[in-house]
Amino acid sequence: MTGILITSILALAFIVIFQIAKASEYVSVLKGEEKAFQQSNRINAFLFLSFLVLGLVGAWWCNKLFYGKTLFVQPAASDHGEKIDNMLWLTLAVTGLVFFITQILLFWFAYKYQYSEKRKAHFFAHSNKLELIWTVVPAIFLTVLVGLGLYYWFGITGPAPKDAQLVEITGKQFNWLMRYPGKDGVLGRKNYRLTDASNGNALGVDWEDGSSHDDIESTEMHLVVGKPVQLVINAQDVIHDVGLVHFRMKMDAVPGIPTTMWFTPKYTTAQMKEITGNKDFVYEISCDQMCGSGHYSMRGIVIVETQEEYDRWISGIKPQYKTVMEAKAPAASPAADTLKSVSMPPAAKPLAQNLTVK
Numbered sequence: 001m002t003g004i005l006i007t008s009i010l011a012l013a014f015i016v017i018f019q020i021a022k023a024s025e026y027v028s029v030l031k032g033e034e035k036a037f038q039q040s041n042r043i044n045a046f047l048f049l050s051f052l053v054l055g056l057v058g059a060w061w062c063n064k065l066f067y068g069k070t071l072f073v074q075p076a077a078s079d080h081g082e083k084i085d086n087m088l089w090l091t092l093a094v095t096g097l098v099f100f101i102t103q104i105l106l107f108w109f110a111y112k113y114q115y116s117e118k119r120k121a122h123f124f125a126h127s128n129k130l131e132l133i134w135t136v137v138p139a140i141f142l143t144v145l146v147g148l149g150l151y152y153w154f155g156i157t158g159p160a161p162k163d164a165q166l167v168e169i170t171g172k173q174f175n176w177l178m179r180y181p182g183k184d185g186v187l188g189r190k191n192y193r194l195t196d197a198s199n200g201n202a203l204g205v206d207w208e209d210g211s212s213h214d215d216i217e218s219t220e221m222h223l224v225v226g227k228p229v230q231l232v233i234n235a236q237d238v239i240h241d242v243g244l245v246h247f248r249m250k251m252d253a254v255p256g257i258p259t260t261m262w263f264t265p266k267y268t269t270a271q272m273k274e275i276t277g278n279k280d281f282v283y284e285i286s287c288d289q290m291c292g293s294g295h296y297s298m299r300g301i302v303i304v305e306t307q308e309e310y311d312r313w314i315s316g317i318k319p320q321y322k323t324v325m326e327a328k329a330p331a332a333s334p335a336a337d338t339l340k341s342v343s344m345p346p347a348a349k350p351l352a353q354n355l356t357v358k
């Protein structure tokens with residue numbers, strides 16, 4: 001029914017436009033071609049000018065309406081994020097200036113230089129000087145913008161400071177799993193063949209590697225304010241993307257290829273609640289890559305806190321190795337010899353890898 005209605009409305013609109021065009025044709029015949037031409041020329045020129053004014057007012061109005069919904073109203077919560085914001089402002093300033101100048105000239109010229117029989121247009125087929133200007137000037141600006149972007153990108157993906165906290169984040173359909181190294185600062189080896197969520201090894205950690213024994217697993221990302229953090233990013237099934245919008249960071253999570261990025265959180269979650277005036281504020285992890293039917297539900301939580309709060313949190317969590325061993329041998333103590341029961345197939349060993357802060 002709706003389809004028929006829309007088709008009828010479109011057909012009627014077409015007939016109305018056709019009739020108006022026909023009527024104006026008759027009018028022009030009655031008035032004389034010349035006079036009708038001049039009139040329509042003036043109308044078109046005036047419409048160009050109105051379009052310029054309405055367009056600019058519309059752009060300003062949209063900006064006013066939606067600015068509060070953009071991230072600009074919240075400060076970037078990381079050191080790198082501030083640079084990204086500055087770069088965005090610079091890009092907007094350059095492209096905005098060009099936009100206003102070219103649009104105003106375009107519509108103003110269409111109005112001012114409307115057809116006049118007293119004037120003849122100057123025609124030239126080619127100008128080297130003009131070609132040079134409009135090629136070199138944008139090229140210089142774009143080189144600066146791209147160069148700046150690359151400089152920041154290498155900073156974000158380059159080596160993290162030595163004292164950086166290491167956090168591994170793994171995306172899977174459809175949630176995020178975090179792993180923290182224990183006191184040794186080293187994450188235990190992993191092997192995808194050992195992945196066994198029903199037996200407490202959702203990440204496929206190789207329990208034969210001693211450095212995995214103190215690793216902590218959690219579904220929350222806890223970070224220390226003012227302390228650099230290096231994320232080691234993995235995916236288990238398809239490509240995901242770690243989107244940390246408040247920190248202005250994002251990075252693809254690719255199966256089989258760990259990616260990294262580092263940054264320093266600037267404000268604790270509590271400070272951010274005050275800054276934004278939102279008592280329910282939480283730092284979020286979103287999946288920024290369409291990854292399947294549950295993509296929308298891949299919301300993770302980041303908690304930025306003081307060192308003391310972080311230490312208290314992490315000391316309250318049992319290493320995953322202990323949890324798994326205790327589940328396997330509830331009566332016996334989780335001694336090292338229990339390990340023998342979870343030996344790894346020898347063929348899998350060459351694929352294992354160690355992850356450390358470089």
Ligand SMILES: [Cu+2]
Binds near residue numbers: 241287290291295
């Ligand atoms: Cu995803």
